[in-house]
Amino acid sequence: MTGQLQQAAGRLKALGHPVRLSILRRVVQGPEAGTPAGELQTRLDIPASTLSHHLATLSDAGLVLVAREGTTLRYRADFGVLHALTEYLWQDCCSGGTEPKPEPDPSPCCRRD
Amino acid sequence: MTGQLQQAAGRLKALGHPVRLSILRRVVQGPEAGTPAGELQTRLDIPASTLSHHLATLSDAGLVLVAREGTTLRYRADFGVLHALTEYLWQDCCSGGTEPKPEPDPSPCCRRD
DNA sequence: GGCATAATTCTAAAATTGTCGAAATATTAT
DNA sequence: ATAATATTTCGACAATTTTAGAATTATGCC
Numbered sequence: 001m002t003g004q005l006q007q008a009a010g011r012l013k014a015l016g017h018p019v020r021l022s023i024l025r026r027v028v029q030g031p032e033a034g035t036p037a038g039e040l041q042t043r044l045d046i047p048a049s050t051l052s053h054h055l056a057t058l059s060d061a062g063l064v065l066v067a068r069e070g071t072t073l074r075y076r077a078d079f080g081v082l083h084a085l086t087e088y089l090w091q092d093c094c095s096g097g098t099e100p101k102p103e104p105d106p107s108p109c110c111r112r113d
Numbered sequence: 114m115t116g117q118l119q120q121a122a123g124r125l126k127a128l129g130h131p132v133r134l135s136i137l138r139r140v141v142q143g144p145e146a147g148t149p150a151g152e153l154q155t156r157l158d159i160p161a162s163t164l165s166h167h168l169a170t171l172s173d174a175g176l177v178l179v180a181r182e183g184t185t186l187r188y189r190a191d192f193g194v195l196h197a198l199t200e201y202l203w204q205d206c207c208s209g210g211t212e213p214k215p216e217p218d219p220s221p222c223c224r225r226d
Numbered sequence: 227g228g229c230a231t232a233a234t235t236c237t238a239a240a241a242t243t244g245t246c247g248a249a250a251t252a253t254t255a256t
Numbered sequence: 257a258t259a260a261t262a263t264t265t266c267g268a269c270a271a272t273t274t275t276a277g278a279a280t281t282a283t284g285c286c
Contacts, residue, residue, distance in 0.1 A: 234279105235280065235281080237277090240273100241272105241274070241275095243271080244272085246267105246268100247266105247267095247268100248265105249264105249265080251264070253262085
């Protein structure tokens with residue numbers, strides 16, 4: 001029963017490292033099928049073992065997914081999780097407390113008609 | 114010269130702790146003038162020195178602002194910074210990479226999925 | 227099987243973080 | 257000035273994180 005807050009904190013923590021945030025950026029901007037670890041290693045120019053550790057951290061947090069393709073491992077972003085996290089952060093930290101009205105007001109940007 | 118990515122990583126790191134995320138929630142949901150540290154301490158039921166440390170972390174990261182009012186210190190959220198961080202996270206990690214659809218307003222509050 | 231490539235896991239170290247009691251600081255009231 | 261209250265800073269320790277070379281696993285190819 002890992003609470004939602006605990007989970008969000010864990011994911012934010014995983015993102016809270018320059019190298020890991022860089023990794024995620026690369027992965028997000030890479031091909032949809034995933035970016036090989038080796039390519040990330042070349043781009044970021046860090047030891048393979050260090051990279052692997054960071055990838056494991058991101059993977060354990062559920063932010064990235066991995067799939068083997070021959071000898072290479074392709075990492076790709078889990079957009080659903082990333083979106084949910086962003087949403088949680090926003091709802092919980094910004095719109096949640098600023099106004100007494102949670103969401104009744106249909107601001108112009110959200111109107112669909 | 115602290116890059117934007119470095120700064121974002123630092124802020125995400127500050128948020129990446131259950132106690133600090135709880136603090137921020139309280140602060141956000143509290144009065145606009147700010148929530149006294151003592152009240153946070155009572156609510157969260159942690160030693161004052163521990164709380165103070167976490168508040169300093171949040172403050173150093175620029176996520177919360179502090180103002181003295183008599184003997185009490187009131188902490189309040191820096192809405193602008195929080196919004197910018199959320200925005201950066203979303204742009205950089207989700208819509209920034211795979212962008213087949215142009216979003217006029219990328220603010221998470223206006224999502225439609 | 228033997229070899230090469232890709233990536234992880236092992237191991238160990240340095241550095242950082244989290245915790246909290248005790249002491250110190252700041253402010254107001256008496 | 258002394259006291260009382262609110263909060264931080266100090267000091268010390270345990271736990272975690274970060275880093276990276278060396279060893280290991282996994283896969284594909286000859």
